[in-house]
Amino acid sequence: MPTEMTIFNETILPGESKTINMQIAKLHSMTDIEIPIIVERSKVAGPTVLLSAGLHGDEINGTEIVRQIIVNKINKPKSGTVICMPIINIFGFLNQTREFPDGRDLNRVFPGSKEGSLASRFAYYILKEIIPHVDYAIDFHAGGAQRFNAPQIRIVPNNEELKKLSDVFGAPFTLYSNNISGSFRSSCDEMGAKMLLFEGGKSIDINEAVIVEALEGTKRFLSHLKMLQKKHVCSQPNDTIYIKKSDWIRAPFSGMFHGLKTIGSYVEKGELIATISDPFGKVEHKVKAPHKGYLINVNDAPVIYQGDAIFHISTILEE
Structure with a gap:
């Protein structure tokens, strides 16, 4: 660990x-917008960990996770450095929307550009100022729209170090997921920062059960790196279920949606998992599982359209 760490000339x-x-940009009203970066350094040398959320402004559950990490002083390390960014996309957070004001998804414009769009400039400065210091990262996300994700870690396949870290974190599920071009995770990987991507809950929502899973996993993660203070007690990790492949089940009809299975459930082929009805009491369609697997995402929307994603189900598990 270097003696000095400099971020934005601090x-x-x-x-x-x-x-x-x-500070990268102002609101159109000329009001200053500041994104707090909370840095806690130990006097004892060790790795640097980034805990970030709010890359999508409507994924409030991730912001609450990092907030509770700070409130409970989990971010005060026994060794090394912990950097917390509870809200990266402050513009989206203010408006409770996923995108930046320029209409772009910040998680698709990395590595960004100093002279590019607003989102692109944010991506550029995050990589320039913060990631060069980072050894490990956990980026907290939630399901989009009304789609609720079971607590899960996503890592690239065939990376033994990330698999070990996922075992340590101990979420109920771990999905093998290739890096997406333009994503924060992909750029961190290219710069040598080892990232676990956490998914749990849904947008515009705070879910305490998901938060507990994330907090416990983060403590186990920091403990593994010898960074967690002794006053913080770690629970035992879940025996995480590794999912090699998964599919979306899409609504065969439009109508009022009644999901019959809870998140994380294991279902058999042909098992009734939902009904879709008209609002007038005339028609009710049954939706059955196309194959056996775990339901790792459930649509909580009361009204859906034909073709909407209603469940995410595992297809191939790692033995």
Whole structure:
């Protein structure tokens, strides 16, 4: 660990705590917008871990996870450095929308550009100022729209170090998922920062059960790196279920949606998992599982359209 760490021209020495306000752009009203970067450094050398959320502004559950990490002082390391960014896309958070004001998905514009769109500029400065310091990262997300994700870690396949870290985190599920071009995870990987992507819950929602899974997993992760203070007690990890492949089940009809299975359930082929009805009491369609597997995402929307994703189901598990 270097003696000094400099982020946006602010120097943080070992043993120091500092909140750095990232300022890239103003609101159209000329109001300043600041994104707090909370840095906690131990006097003892060790790795640097980034805990981030709010890459999509409507994924509030991730922001609450990082907030609770800070409130409970889990981010005060026994060794090394912990950097917390509870909200990356502050513009989306203010408007409770996924995208930046320029209409772009921040998680598709990395590595960004100093002279590009607003989202692209944010991506550029995050990679330039923060990621060069980072050894490990956990980026917290939630399901889009009304689709509720079971607590899960996503890692690239064939990476033994990430698999070990996923075992340590101990989420109920781990999905093998290739990096997507333009994503934060992909750029971190290219720069040598080892990232676990956490998914849990849904947008515009706070779910306590998902938060508990994330907090416990984060403590286990930091403990594994010898960074967790002794006062924080770690629970035993789940025996995480590794999913090699999965499919979406899509609505065969439009109508009022009644999901009959809870998130994380294991279902058999042909098992009734939902009904879709008209609002007038005339028609009710049954939706059955096309094959056996775990339901790792369930659509909570009360009204759906034909073709909407209603369940995400595992197809191939790792033995």
